[in-house]
Amino acid sequence: xxxxxxxxxxxxxxxxxxxxxxxxVRGISFSVGRERVGIVGESGSGKSMxxxxxxxxxxxxxxxxxxxxxxxxxxxxxxxxRQMRKIRGHQISMVMQDPKFSLNxxxxxGKQICEALRLHTKAxxxxxxxxxxxxxxxxxxxxxxxxxxxxxxxxxxxxxQRVMIAMMLITDPKLLIADEPTSALDVTVQMKVLAIMxxxxxxxxxxxxxxxxxxxxxxxxxxxxxxxxxxxxxxTCKASELHNATHPYTRGLLNALPRIEExxxxxxxxxxxxxxxxxxxxxxxx
Amino acid sequence: MPGSDSAVMERKPWVAEAxxxxxxxxxxxxxxxxxxxxxxxxxxxxSVKVQQGGSFGIVGESGSGKSTxxxxxxxxxxxxxxxxxxxxxxxxxxxDKAFARKIQMVFQDPYASLHPRHTVDRVLSEPLKLxxxxxVDGRVLRALDDVGLGADFRFRYPHQLSGGQRQRxxxxxxxxxxPEILLLDEPTSALDVSVQAEILNLFADLRKEHNLTYVMVTHxxxxxxxxxxxxxxxxxxxxxxxxxVEAMRSSTPETAYTQELLKASxxxxxxxxxxx
Numbered sequence: 001x002x003x004x005x006x007x008x009x010x011x012x013x014x015x016x017x018x019x020x021x022x023x024x025v026r027g028i029s030f031s032v033g034r035e036r037v038g039i040v041g042e043s044g045s046g047k048s049m050x051x052x053x054x055x056x057x058x059x060x061x062x063x064x065x066x067x068x069x070x071x072x073x074x075x076x077x078x079x080x081x082r083q084m085r086k087i088r089g090h091q092i093s094m095v096m097q098d099p100k101f102s103l104n105x106x107x108x109x110g111k112q113i114c115e116a117l118r119l120h121t122k123a124x125x126x127x128x129x130x131x132x133x134x135x136x137x138x139x140x141x142x143x144x145x146x147x148x149x150x151x152x153x154x155x156x157x158x159x160x161q162r163v164m165i166a167m168m169l170i171t172d173p174k175l176l177i178a179d180e181p182t183s184a185l186d187v188t189v190q191m192k193v194l195a196i197m198x199x200x201x202x203x204x205x206x207x208x209x210x211x212x213x214x215x216x217x218x219x220x221x222x223x224x225x226x227x228x229x230x231x232x233x234x235x236t237c238k239a240s241e242l243h244n245a246t247h248p249y250t251r252g253l254l255n256a257l258p259r260i261e262e263x264x265x266x267x268x269x270x271x272x273x274x275x276x277x278x279x280x281x282x283x284x285x286x
Numbered sequence: 287m288p289g290s291d292s293a294v295m296e297r298k299p300w301v302a303e304a305x306x307x308x309x310x311x312x313x314x315x316x317x318x319x320x321x322x323x324x325x326x327x328x329x330x331x332x333s334v335k336v337q338q339g340g341s342f343g344i345v346g347e348s349g350s351g352k353s354t355x356x357x358x359x360x361x362x363x364x365x366x367x368x369x370x371x372x373x374x375x376x377x378x379x380x381x382d383k384a385f386a387r388k389i390q391m392v393f394q395d396p397y398a399s400l401h402p403r404h405t406v407d408r409v410l411s412e413p414l415k416l417x418x419x420x421x422v423d424g425r426v427l428r429a430l431d432d433v434g435l436g437a438d439f440r441f442r443y444p445h446q447l448s449g450g451q452r453q454r455x456x457x458x459x460x461x462x463x464x465p466e467i468l469l470l471d472e473p474t475s476a477l478d479v480s481v482q483a484e485i486l487n488l489f490a491d492l493r494k495e496h497n498l499t500y501v502m503v504t505h506x507x508x509x510x511x512x513x514x515x516x517x518x519x520x521x522x523x524x525x526x527x528x529x530x531v532e533a534m535r536s537s538t539p540e541t542a543y544t545q546e547l548l549k550a551s552x553x554x555x556x557x558x559x560x561x562x
Contacts, residue, residue: 186347186348187347187505187507188546188547191555191559194559198554216553217553256479256480256483257508258508259508260508260511260551260552263512264512267483268483269483269484269487
């Protein structure tokens with residue numbers, strides 16, 4: 001738990017627009033060890049931009065800036081584009097929200113998984129195939145041979161997301177960034193996919209950044225939670241201590257959720273305060 | 287759908303008992319899509335009964351046929367058989383104007399359900415003109431007020447509104463003809479939780495003010511538990527269980543599928559889902 005994998009200091013993401021610069025992420029600092037860290041926020045809070053900027057994937061005209069992004073003792077900001085390509089998908093992997101848009105529709109699933117492996121290791125074709133089949137089995141796909149030869153449209157959402165996880169984990173990354181990996185899935189399928197991800201991450205001693213809008217899910221799945229609002233970290237706490245959260249925004253989110261166990265006549269509407277946008281970001285490094 | 291089959295070992299079709307005061311009653315509804323060999327039955331023998339002034343929830347996963355039931359009631363699906371009764375009178379396949387004044391629907395995605403080049407005013411006044419209502423001006427203003435938007439929003443276009451404001455406009459549009467029954471198809475699933483809370487509160491207020499009957503379709507069990515008194519669980523086009531909200535809260539549903547669904551919506555539990 002203690003050894004830090006990734007440490008981000010003072011990260012900014014800016015988008016120049018016609019009406020001035022929009023700051024999507026404003027000076028946040030956080031760290032991730034070999035643990036499951038959840039980043040929670042509503043739409044527009046900057047949580048996805050935070051995930052993407054770790055891999056330096058902010059598309060122009062967006063700009064990112066940080067004092068440092070230390071990964072494995074090296075500053076990713078000093079890396080060239082060429083060096084970054086060795087990091088992406090090999091040392092740090094990312095699983096996106098919807099498998100429909102992340103898989104190439106004109107190649108078989110197997111080909112895509114093998115490609116991921118062969119790009120980053122010296123595996124032969126046969127070894128890659130063997131590795132891909134093993135990985136598909138590890139994400140609990142019952143008939144890996146069949147899935148290996150199928151195209152993405154032949155798979156259900158849950159299967160597609162398992163394939164994505166297989167593809168992202170086959171290179172044995174040290175850190176996995178999962179951006180709303182299960183939001184497009186049904187609740188029961190969602191839980192199965194999470195269980196697979198949980199098991200693999202634990203077995204391999206990886207770090208996980210889990211980005212989600214679902215406070216309930218994150219608090220039950222992660223070890224530590226970072227809560228973002230308007231590009232800032234407003235609060236950070238252990239997942240088990242979320243119910244003791246003190247920031248009015250976190251409290252507001254918690255109270256706005258309908259709960260099955262405790263019926264309420266009315267839900268509490270969140271009263272946003274302008275001061276939240278001005279507050280300094282909380283340092284979420286450990 | 288992988289893995290879900292084992293959960294429905296003891297499913298039993300739920301049959302509605304006959305009572306007089308049902309506002310909306312669906313008997314043996316079947317909906318088909320496609321022709322010949324491609325024909326697919328999306329809804330199988332669904333029977334539900336919604337009481338006057340009640341709030342009825344339908345939950346299920348994607349592809350379970352829950353939205354199709356609503357669309358059949360609303361007249362958006364043609365190929366159905368069975369019986370749909372409103373206040374005891376069966377509706378025909380072709381719906382008339384009077385039907386539109388009784389039932390209205392609110393759709394899932396407020397970004398897709400409003401015409402991008404019509405102002406809020408045009409969206410809201412169109413049904414009034416079609417049905418020959420008087421005092422269009424006053425009614426539009428009152429509707430905007432009802433959904434908590436106010437007159438400032440009257441001449442805006444959808445792109446000038448946030449997601450929550452758009453859904454309020456969609457609700458206002460559904461209320462323009464003063465319907466008695468509102469069909470809600472995942473009305474908050476495209477919205478952030480804080481906005482969802484506002485919209486759910488709005489539904490609760492409107493129900494009290496206008497004496498409405500709701501049928502709500504959602505995949506979120508917590509939302510259904512908050513909004514509805516009776517809940518039907520659908521899987522593979524069939525209703526597997528109907529329970530009241532107390533049974534759901536106390537986690538004593540009868541079928542294994544419903545239990546799994548409930549467990550999944552309580553959050554991640556490594557012990558429960560880890561060894562599947």
